[in-house]
Every structure is written in C-alpha cells, then in structure tokens.
Amino acid sequence: MAYTSTDYEEEEMQMARYAKALSHPARIAILKLLASMDTCFCGEIVDILPIAQATVSQHLKELKESGLIQGSIEPPKIRYCIEPENWEKAQSLFSDFWQQTFISQSNGRKA
Amino acid sequence: MAYTSTDYEEEEMQMARYAKALSHPARIAILKLLASMDTCFCGEIVDILPIAQATVSQHLKELKESGLIQGSIEPPKIRYCIEPENWEKAQSLFSDFWQQTFISQSNGRKA
DNA sequence: ATTATTTATCGTATATTTGCGATAAACAAT
DNA sequence: ATTGTTTATCGCAAATATACGATAAATAAT
16 A cells, blocks of 8 residues: 555655654664764665665665655765755654644543 | 564664554554544444454554553453553654754755 | 354455565766 | 776565454353
8 A cells, every 4th residue: 555545634644654664673774874974875874784785775765755865866876865854844743643642641640 | 574683773673663553544543543532442443444343453453562552451342542651652762863863954954 | 042242363365565686777987 | 898886676585564354252231
C-alpha cells in the first residue's frame, strides 16, 4: 500500500510515510550522520555503516523519496543533506501527534 | 530483521521500532483515537476504521508489542489505552532526534 | 447447555522490504 | 579511447507486512 487511499486523512498518511522512512535503524543512522556532518557523500556513509554499498544506496533512495533528504550532484560524487522544509514539516507533525495524545496522559492518573 | 543486531546502537533500534509502529495510517488513526477517547474497546475502533476486525486486532497487537499501548480485560471486552511510560520515552526519543538534527539546520543557510 | 457478544488467532494470498552481488551510468583523468 | 572513481539500478532470494474470512476462546445471559 502506498498510503494514498481515501480511507485515512492525508495528515495520517503523511505521518505514516515519514514514520516509515524512520522505521529502519540504518536510515536513522544515516539521518543522524547527515545531521552531524551537515552534508556528506554516499561513500562516507558506506564506510561507516555495516551494510553494502547497494543497500546504502537503496536506503538513501527511500529517504529521498520520503522528502527528508536531498542529493546534489558533484561529479562523480553526490552530496546528500537534510531537506530543511520537509524536515520541519515532519518535526511538527510528530510534535503535534505526541502532544495531542500527551494532553490525555497528563489529565489521567500516572500509574 | 527484528532490530536486535549489534550493528546499530540500541537507541537507533528502539527509535526504529517506535517508528515502525507509527508507519501505517491505520495505526496512527488508532493511536489518535486512543488519545482522544482516553480509553476504548476494540469494537469501537472496528466501527470507525475502514478495515476488518481481524485487521484491527492485528494492528492492536503490533501496537501492544511496540509498547505504545496496553490492553486490560473487561470481559467480554478489552479496554485499550496508551501506555504512558513508553509513550513518553518515544516522545523524547523523537524530540531529541528532530532536535539534534535541527541544530545543524538552524546553523546552516535556509535556502 | 445454548446462545450471543467480543476479541484473538489461524491460514492463506498478495505485496512490500531488505540485502547484496553484478553491472550500468556518469564523469574525471590520463 | 582507456581507466578509475563514485553512485544507481537490476535481478534475485529471503523475510516481513498487510488484509481478511473462518474459527476459536472467553465469558455473560438465558
């Protein structure tokens, strides 16, 4: 499923898409790398992570498709970095999500 | 993969597990329901969501396994609610994650 | 004991994800 | 033109996820 049906709200589907992008430890690690190094090349990620180049490339593709990162060509390399606009969108989607539910929590008993 | 290898940090794997729990719109919708209704029964969710009872039950099982919700038996029903401790853990994991990366963003150029 | 209600589980089909070797594509340097 | 460097894509196998009908399990009500 590509989360494009009419059965759920667009916001729910968008959040599910972002969550899916974050749902693998390699992709979390890649995003942390990009955050800490500001930008970096695919090869640097391959050197650090314990997975093959083809696999890294595939994860990068998924992250790109989610919108959370972007790549710019600097032949023969590709420089990756976080996509600020979508990053903030995701950040606020998640923030609202946890918050909305947190309200109920703080109203209720704590144990 | 069950995200239990030694190849990634435990924190990254835990975050990936939570993200995976959020990676389907039906599960997002269920969590929103639980948040807004404080607690509710499986049947209420089945009535609201556009998916079969067996499917709802499966999603609830995954959410339970992620630790984000819990169920208590009130025969013949089961009352579901958010699990506050893990909810807050997840909330702060994600918050730190977005924040850590946000720092780099705010240091960098905005376009 | 039978029936009704509610939820979990089983079985199964289909789709998606993950991982990787092999190879292609894009380009720089020679 | 050939070679080297870097990254994407292809093809495949294995594992997971998704969805649902059928059925079981648990229990209340009769």
